[in-house]
Amino acid sequence: MPTEPATRTARAGYHHGDLANALLEEGLALTRHGGPEAVTVREVARRVGVTPAAVYRHFADRDALVAAIxxxxxxxxxxxxxxxxxxxxxxxxxxxxxxxxxxxxxxxxxxxxxxxxxxxxxxxxxxxxxxxxxxxxxxxxxxxxxxxxxxxxxxxxxxxxxxxxxxxxxxxxxxxxxxxxxxxxxxxxxxxxxxxxxxxxxxxxxxxxxxxx
Structure with a gap:
């Protein structure tokens, strides 16, 4: 699966490949204290510094993202x-x-x-x-x-x-x-x-x- 290019947003948290791993790391950070309800595609994308559409290139939906976490x-x-x-x-x-x-x-x-x-x-x-x-x-x-x-x-x-x-x-x-x-x-x-x-x-x-x- 191709990796996501550098972020196009103002956030400076993501600059290179392996977006899937970056998304999972942010998902882990969210769920550690918030449990599964803390995960949304929009919030994980925001924290990494990509659009929600970029998340869907690696995970079919929120359930798939949570399952990977x-x-x-x-x-x-x-x-x-x-x-x-x-x-x-x-x-x-x-x-x-x-x-x-x-x-x-x-x-x-x-x-x-x-x-x-x-x-x-x-x-x-x-x-x-x-x-x-x-x-x-x-x-x-x-x-x-x-x-x-x-x-x-x-x-x-x-x-x-x-x-x-x-x-x-x-x-x-x-x-x-x-x-x-x-x-x-x-x-x-x-x-x-x-x-x-x-x-x-x-x-x-x-x-x-x-x-x-």
Whole structure:
């Protein structure tokens, strides 16, 4: 796709190619504190210094722009999950799938509490389902969860027969907890208390998933 030439407006914020990336960066800035409602094609164009028509050369409509912003944020969530995993690694060896599953859950909740605006954008419209698409096309946090659940089967902690659909109780637990902490009865608690409750919720779902019945 051709890049947009230098801006023709008075704003001096955009002077070279890769307009699509510049638009996404401004979209990220808007949504960080304003959530998805903060994004309009006109406002993103104004901040970059191009006309709205230039935006439509890269994104079919506002929904397409927001979806692309969501993908960027989902990658950040996956990076947060990996960071939690690295913090808990403790040595040079790859941690067990069980400990990685815990890191995935706590990383998800931690991101939600730290970046509520981005969290709303990232998971308000994710629709790709495991088995329906190539794993590379899954939202990055869901792909990380799918990978670690598959590794649990490989390591013998999760029976293969229990693997199909296991991502949904796991994701529902951490997503529901995040909403309770952001907008529900847990929102008034100090962050440390929220994270302690998050650890208990994550440990409970792991125990329910992996403990023998």
């Amino acid at each position: 969501a993908v960027r944020i989902q990658r950040q969530v996956a990076a947060r999950m990996r960071a939690v995993e690295d913090d808990r690694r403790g040595d040079a060896h790859r941690p067990s799938a069980r400990s990685r599953l815990r890191a995935v859950g706590l990383g998800y909740v931690g991101f939600a509490l730290s970046e509520p605006g981005w969290f709303d954008v990232a998971f308000g419209s994710a629709t790709a389902l495991p088995g329906d698409v190539d794993p590379a096309a899954l939202p990055a946090p869901l792909a990380a969860l799918v990978e670690v659940l598959d590794d649990l089967v490989t390591e013998g902690d999760l029976p293969a027969a229990a693997r199909p659909g296991a991502e949904w109780p796991c994701w529902s637990t951490v997503h529901g907890f995040a909403l309770l902490a952001l907008r529900g009865p847990l929102r008034a608690l100090p962050r440390e208390a929220q994270l302690q409750h998050a650890q208990r919720a994550v440990d409970a779902i792991i125990a329910g998933l992996l403990e023998p019945r």
